[in-house]
Amino acid sequence: LAKQVYGASKIAATASTGKLDLLKSLGADLPIDYTNQNFEDLPEKFDVVYDAVGQCERAVKAVREGGEVVTIYGAVVPPATTFILTSNGAILEKLEPFLESGKVKPMIDPNGIFPFSETPQAFAYLETGRVTGKVVISIIP
Secondary structure, three states: OOOOOOOOOOOEEEEOHHHHHHHHHOOOOEEEEOOOOOHHHOOOOEEEEEEOOOOHHHHHHHEEEEEEEEEOOOOOOOOOEEOOOOOOHHHHHHHHHHHHHOOOOOOEEEEEEEEHHHHHHHHHHHHOOOOOOEEEEEOOO
């Protein structure tokens, strides 16, 4: 999304050792193994840091002066801002050409499709921290 929709020129992303190739395949120019490298200690600082896991304080240390930190989870440390995730028809319409052309591909966790009757199990799976992609709860049998 960052490159195709928003025009980012370079993407850094964090993952565990086993998921670094996945990051590269998704377009990351700088995959960072968080199990043995602290992204906030890198000499390179970033224009924008998107924090989706609640590590805002670390993200603020990784952004260049005048850059932006956007977080969707956890406490906010200035100068970061909180972003509330929403979805509506207009957003989906903007994404449609990117999805249809294959430039942006949704990623659903291979173990992450649950029938509605297993909603508690889906949330338990999310809480493991081992999800790769999105978890889907299907209401259609």
